[in-house]
Amino acid sequence: MPAYPEILQTVLDTTEPRRLAEFYRQLLGYSYRDGDAPPAEDQSDDADWLVLVDANGARRLAFQCVDELPPTTWPSSEVPMQLHIDVTVADVAELEFHRDRALGMGAKLVLDRREDPDEPLYVLADPSGHPFCIFVA
Template identity: 40%
Template sequence: MRGSSMSALKLAAYAIDCADPRRLAEFYGRLLGWQIDEEESGDRWVELADPAGGAPLAFQLDPDHRPSTWPDREVPQMAHLDVRVDTLDEGHERAIGAGAVQLPQPPDQLDASFRVYVDPEGHPFCMCAAQ
């Protein structure tokens, strides 16, 4: 947008719908090493503050939330997080230790540099090896 008079945009938050915002925020806090921002959080919305100053990861109450059935498309994933780690083994230990469940690796990607997990509410995410 070179030469445009429009102001720059900044991502305010990445929000994930879920049945229990506090529980899911605590899971991702363990996984990422981030802290809950209590000043920005309540019963229906809980934010994790990015210690590097980036946009927070937020969890929003959706009482009708249904877990994704990925890779089956009955309840598709709408988005997913990719978390970069030094090694897949380190990422695996971190994910399992935080309470994630590893999903089977897609058959066409057995040698891929990522592994797929689901969080406690069924949202898929990937642990990706640093390139």
């Protein structure tokens, strides 16, 4: 029997690949794959596909340009979420710190469950409207 397929990366659609890649690069501490770093200031950036890698060079997230992307209306079901990213932190202090960082980078708060005694968390939307959760593991 052949080996099972492996996930290479998760791809997010966006109307602004560079903006969204920068958001997640800063939030998660990833780097651009070789050749995907932002161009010099005097050059235009028409990237329609960008990839972020972890410290070991493994692909983690990719960003694909689309002409339009209606943001999810979650928790309402008019425009479903379809996919979201979960990230974890060690404690409530880190939870608050990273929520503030994300908001400062353009995220929007969607749900505040920091008072949940079993799993404090925030649901935020990235600059393209994709939801992601930060919670205490």
